[in-house]
Amino acid sequence: KQEVTQIPAALSVPEGENLVLNCSFTDSAIYNLQWFRQDPGKGLTSLLLIQSSQREQTSGRLNASLDKSSGRSTLYIAASQPGDSATYLCAVRPWDDYKLSFGAGTTVTVRA
């Protein structure tokens, strides 16, 4: 059974600092890994999706890396802003299914 862990559970940084969020998974046989953002009382918004054959994906200030062999992914958010305050979840999808396994998330607070 796939286990997905996100550390730390919460993070508070001053505006402008770079954010580093970690995600680890136990079964490296994944099809892809996805990072989501969740605002309070809202659903999930997909940020980045990395296929198993890729090492990283970038979108604006966001960069996600994937090291499948070690079962790790990192989401970097450059020059954080108060609007980046949210919970960030990672999810992995196996090769033989569409079922996503989620981590518990990292709740980020960016202080103005």
Next chain:
Amino acid sequence: EAGVAQSPRYKIIEKRQSVAFWCNPISGHATLYWYQQILGQGPKLLIQFQNNGVVDDSQLPKDRFSAERLKGVDSTLKIQPAKLEDSAVYLCASSLKGDQYFGPGTRLLVL
């Protein structure tokens, strides 16, 4: 393109009562998912539909939870009777070719 719609957004009930949630997926999306997200945890898949057939309901507590997807479009998730531990956000998602799009969720509080 309209997103996944869910209603109600919030619901407060007492334990042992019944409750139902509704989901309207993105038009044309054949696959529909219901997730349960307990506070402080990631979403957990309850049930997956492909058109109007169930693909996976292995984590659905079938003694109290039921779900249906009539005509392969809208879906309803029901809890009867509710327990305190059912307090959570219930998320609906739909997909066409694998990538899932999530609705805003229904926040349930069982007192």
